[in-house]
Amino acid sequence: MTSNLSFVHPSPDSPWQTYLSQVDRVTPYLGHLARWVETLKRPKRALIVDIPIELDDGTVAHYEGFRVQHNLSRGPGKGGVRYHPAVTLEEVMALAAWMSIKNAAVNLPYGGAKGGVRVEPKQLSLKELERLTRRYTSEIGLIIGPQQDIPAPDVNTNAQVMAWMMDTYSMNTGATSTGVVTGKPIHLGGSLGRVKATGRGVFVTGREAARRINLPLDGARVAVQGFGNVGSSAAELFVQAGAQLVAIQDHTGTIFNGGGIELADLMPMVQRQGSIGGFTGAEVIPDEDFWDVDCDILIPAALEGQITPARAQRLKAKLVLEGANGPTLPEADDILAERGVLVVPDVICNAGGVTVSYFEWVQDFSSFFWTEDEINVRLEKIMIGALRRIWDTADQHRISLRTATFAVACERILTAREERGLYP
Numbered sequence: 001m002t003s004n005l006s007f008v009h010p011s012p013d014s015p016w017q018t019y020l021s022q023v024d025r026v027t028p029y030l031g032h033l034a035r036w037v038e039t040l041k042r043p044k045r046a047l048i049v050d051i052p053i054e055l056d057d058g059t060v061a062h063y064e065g066f067r068v069q070h071n072l073s074r075g076p077g078k079g080g081v082r083y084h085p086a087v088t089l090e091e092v093m094a095l096a097a098w099m100s101i102k103n104a105a106v107n108l109p110y111g112g113a114k115g116g117v118r119v120e121p122k123q124l125s126l127k128e129l130e131r132l133t134r135r136y137t138s139e140i141g142l143i144i145g146p147q148q149d150i151p152a153p154d155v156n157t158n159a160q161v162m163a164w165m166m167d168t169y170s171m172n173t174g175a176t177s178t179g180v181v182t183g184k185p186i187h188l189g190g191s192l193g194r195v196k197a198t199g200r201g202v203f204v205t206g207r208e209a210a211r212r213i214n215l216p217l218d219g220a221r222v223a224v225q226g227f228g229n230v231g232s233s234a235a236e237l238f239v240q241a242g243a244q245l246v247a248i249q250d251h252t253g254t255i256f257n258g259g260g261i262e263l264a265d266l267m268p269m270v271q272r273q274g275s276i277g278g279f280t281g282a283e284v285i286p287d288e289d290f291w292d293v294d295c296d297i298l299i300p301a302a303l304e305g306q307i308t309p310a311r312a313q314r315l316k317a318k319l320v321l322e323g324a325n326g327p328t329l330p331e332a333d334d335i336l337a338e339r340g341v342l343v344v345p346d347v348i349c350n351a352g353g354v355t356v357s358y359f360e361w362v363q364d365f366s367s368f369f370w371t372e373d374e375i376n377v378r379l380e381k382i383m384i385g386a387l388r389r390i391w392d393t394a395d396q397h398r399i400s401l402r403t404a405t406f407a408v409a410c411e412r413i414l415t416a417r418e419e420r421g422l423y424p
Contacts, residue, residue, distance in 0.1 A: 010090060011090060013305070013329070014088075014090045014091070014094070015090060015091050015093075015094030015095065015304045015305065015325075015326050016090040016091070016093050016094040016097075018094065018304070018305070018326055018329060018330055019093075019094045019097045019098060019326070020041060021330045022330065022402065022403075022406055023037065023040050023041060023406070023410070025330075025403050025406070026403050026406035026407050026410055029397060029399070029403070029407045030407070030410055030411065030414065033410070033411060033414040033415065033418065036414040036417050036418060037410075037414070039071065039073075039413075039414065039417050040071070040097070040100075040410060040413065040414070043068050043069065043070045043071075043093050043096060043097070044069050044070060044071055044072055044111075045068070045069040045143065046066070046067075046068045046069075046089065046092075046093065047066065047067045047068070047140060047142070047143060048064065048065070048066055048089065049064070049065045049066070049067075049136065049139035049140060050062055050063075050064065050065075050139075051063040051064070051065045051117060051132060051135045051136050051139060052135070053128065053131040053132050053135055054131065055128055056125050056127060056128060063117055063118060063119045063132060063136075064117070064118045065115070065116065065117040065118075065136045065139060065140070066087065066089055066092040066115060066116050066117075067092075067113065067114075067115040067140040067143060067144070067149070067151075068089075068092045068093050068095075068096040068113060068114055068115070069096065069111065069112075069113045069143065069149055070093070070096035070097045070099065070100045070111065070112040070113065070114075071097075071100040071111045071112055071413055071417075072111035073111060073413055073416040073417045073420060074103070074104060074109060074110065074111055074412065074413060074416045075103075075108075075109040075110045075111055076110060076111065076145075076146075076147050076148050076149055076150060077096075077099075077110070077111050077112065077113025077144075077148065077149035077150065078099060078103055078108070078110035078111065078112065078113060078149070078150050078152070078354060078357065078358075079095065079096055079099035079112055079113040079114040079115070079151070079152065079154075079354075080095075080114060080115070080151065080152045080153055080154025080155075080157070080183075081114075081115035081116060081117070081136075081151045081152070081153070081154055081157050081161070081165075082095075082114075082115070082116045082117075082154035082155035082156060082157060083116070083117050083119050083121040083132075083155070083156040083157055083161075084116065084118070084119070084120075084155050084156055085118060085119065085120045086118075086303075087116035087117060087118040087119075088118070091116070091304070092114050092115065092116045093114075094304070094325075094326060095114035095116075095154075095325055095326075096112050096113050096114035097112060098112065098325050098326060098346065098347055099111075099112030099113060099114055099354070100112025100409070100413060101347045101405065101406060101409040101410070101413075102346075102347040102348070102350075102351045102354060102409070103351075103354060103409075104408070104409035104410070104412040104413050105347050105348050105351065105386060105390065105405050105408055105409040106348070106351045106354070106355055106382060106383070106386045107382075107386065107412065108354065108355065108358045109358075110150075110354070110358070113149045113150075113151075114154075115136075115140065115151055116154075117132065117136055119132065121156045129161075130164055133161050133164040133165060133168070134164055134165075134167075134168045137164070137165045137168040137169055138168060138172060141168075141169055141172055141173075144169065144180060145169075145177075145180060146177055146179035146180050146361070146364075146365075150179065150180060150181060150182060150357075150361060151165060151180075151181045151182075152181060152182045152183045152353070152354070152357050153183040155228075155303070158183075159183060159184055159185045159190060159195075160185070162181045162182070162183045162184045162185075162190075163184055163185055163188055165180070165181050166178060166180055166181050166184055166188060166189075169181075178364045179361055179364040179365055182194070182357035182358075182360040182361055183357060183360070184360070189360070189363070189364045190360060191356055191357075191359050191360035191363055191369070191370075191375060192369075192370070192371065192372035192375055193356055193359075193372045193375035193376055193379070194353075194356045194357065194360060195229055195233075196229065196233040197352045197353045197355065197356035197357075197375075197379060198229065198230045198233070198323070198350050198352045198353030199229060199230045199231070199232065199233025199234040199235075199236075199237065199301075199323070199352070200233060200234075200237060200352050200376065200379060200380075201349065201350060201351055201352020201353065201355065201379065201383050202230065202233075202234040202299060202301070202321050202323045202349055202350060202352065203233075203234050203237035203238060203241075204352070204379070204380050204383045204384065205321065205344050205348060205349045205383060205387050206234070206238070206297065206299075206319065206321045206344065206349070207241070208384060208387055208388075209319055209321070209342060209344050209387075210297070210319060212342075212391070213318065213319065213342055215296060215297075215318055215319060217238065217241040217242055217243050218241070218242030218243070219242060219243070219244065220238070220242075220243040220244070220296040220297055221243070221244050221246045221294065221295040221296045221297070222235065222238050222239075222243045222244065222245050222246065222295060222296070222297045222298075222299065223245075223246060223247035223248070223249075223290065223293045223295040223297070223298050223299070223317070224245065224247070224248050224249070224299045224301060224323075225248075225249045225250075225290065225298075225299070225300045225301060225302045225306060225324075225327075226249070226250060226300070226301035226302030226303075226323065226324060227248050227249075227250045227270060227275075227276055227301075228250075228301070230301040230323045230324070230350065230353075231248075231250075231299060231301035231302075231323060232267070232270060234299055234301065234321070234323060235248075235263065235299070236263060236267075238297070239263055243297070244259075244260035245260060245261045245263065246258055246260060246261065246293060246294075246295055247261075247285075247290060247293040247295065248261065248266075248276055248282075249287060249290045249302075250275055250276050250277075250302070251275065252275040252276060252277030252278075253276070253277060253284055253287065254284065254285050254286065254287050254289065254290045255276055255279055255282035255283065255284055255285070256282055256283050256284075256285045256289075256293060257281065257282035257283060258294075261281060261282050262281055265279075265281050266279055266281065291311040291314050291315060292314055292316070293316070294316050295316060295317050296317060296318050296319065297317055297318070297319045297320075297321060298315060298317035298319070298320045298321070299320075299321045299323050300320070300322060300323060300324050300327035300328070301323030301324050301350075302324050302327070303324060303327070304324060304325055304326035304327055305326065305327065305329060306324070306327045306328075307320070307327055307328040307329065307332045307336075308329055308332055309329065309331045309332045309335055311332065312328075312331075312332035312333075312335040312336050312339075312341075313335055313339075315336070315339075315341060317341060318340075318341060318342065319341070319342050319344070320336065320341060320342070320343045320344070321344050321349050322343065322344060322345055322346035322349045322350060323346075323349065323350050324346065324350070325346050325350065326346060327346065328343060328345075333400070333402065337400055342401070343400070343401065343402065344387075344401060345400075345401055345402035345405050347402075347405050347406070347409065348383075348386060348387055348390055348401070348405050351383065351386070352379055352383060355379055355382055355383065356375060356379055359375055359378065359379075389408060390404045390405050390408055391404070393407055393408055
């Protein structure tokens with residue numbers, strides 16, 4: 001009997017298909033563990049929920065929500081929740097799978113999970129957003145928990161959304177459970193350094209990669225796609241290291257300044273209005289021209305599937321740092337490799353966020369909290385150690401950093417699968 005489930009017959013060019021292609025590429029390097037590789041191609045559990053809420057005008061609206069647990073062999077599920085009008089089951093499945101790889105690559109004791117709601121949050125009032133979040137949390141409450149699956153912020157979600165999720169779960173279970181989510185407000189058990197952790201991880205891995213290819217950061221030209229927490233935090237750190245931020249693209253458009261965009265002028269506006277739209281300290285250019293900007297370092301920190309084969313042919317960057325999940329299509333990956341462009345893949349490059357989420361989870365269990373300096377030192381140590389292990393694997397097998405990251409991560413996941421065995 002042939003199944004018609006989406007993880008068996010993925011849509012062409014979907015994020016899930018991209019992930020499956022990445023698994024196929026790493027399979028030859030898995031040795032005897034390749035017998036378990038089908039485990040990686042099927043999510044352990046996928047939950048689709050209806051989210052009815054009463055809007056402020058008294059009408060009832062329905063939204064579709066998802067929570068996918070890809071693999072739990074190494075520990076509880078870990079991964080964010082995004083609110084976006086383009087959220088689909090296949091996208092959430094891919095994001096959950098990339099979390100499995102990411103957590104294993106950094107050697108965190110987690111499996112991979114992800115959640116999402118198909119909604120345009122900007123069209124909801126704060127109270128409507130709260131009702132949506134609380135109903136979604138109640139619907140997925142069957143499968144989340146501090147030792148089961150721990151959500152976190154992602155696209156269009158933040159510390160306030162996590163606070164509502166934590167409170168809803170706690171009310172439903174009858175006890176305050178700070179460890180059910182990470183990325184919470186500091187006074188509800190959140191960790192210092194969490195907001196900028198993903199961007200800091202992009203910078204740390206980017207700095208190490210730049211050293212490897214003899215690219216000085218002082219004077220390096222940086223272009224950033226997506227200017228939320230990840231893109232803006234990474235940009236700030238690169239500028240502090242002496243780099244020039246020459247181009248930024250977000251949902252409102254693209255700006256360029258060959259002499260360097262002044263973050264001191266831009267950031268107050270971004271914090272105030274949430275976008276770069278209307279900034280007068282740079283030239284507005286067509287969105288597609290972003291991919292032709294003369295730069296040394298490109299940081300795609302928006303959504304998946306942005307670097308297509310056509311765009312890969314045009315990029316002038318020497319180094320691509322994947323702040324977003326799945327921003328480069330497999331065919332584009334090959335083109336960049338042929339052109340000598342080094343790509344630091346998402347599954348290691350943007351792992352700073354989940355690493356500090358792990359610190360938050362540990363702190364919640366112990367009720368003992370670290371300083372921000374301690375957080376940053378621990379983060380840098382873990383990220384550099386993980387990248388060096390991956391680079392050694394890449395050199396040993398003469399493969400890309402992406403395939404090497406998957407090789408390290410898949411070996412850890414499938415070893416756990418093999419050692420645990422099958423039950424019943």
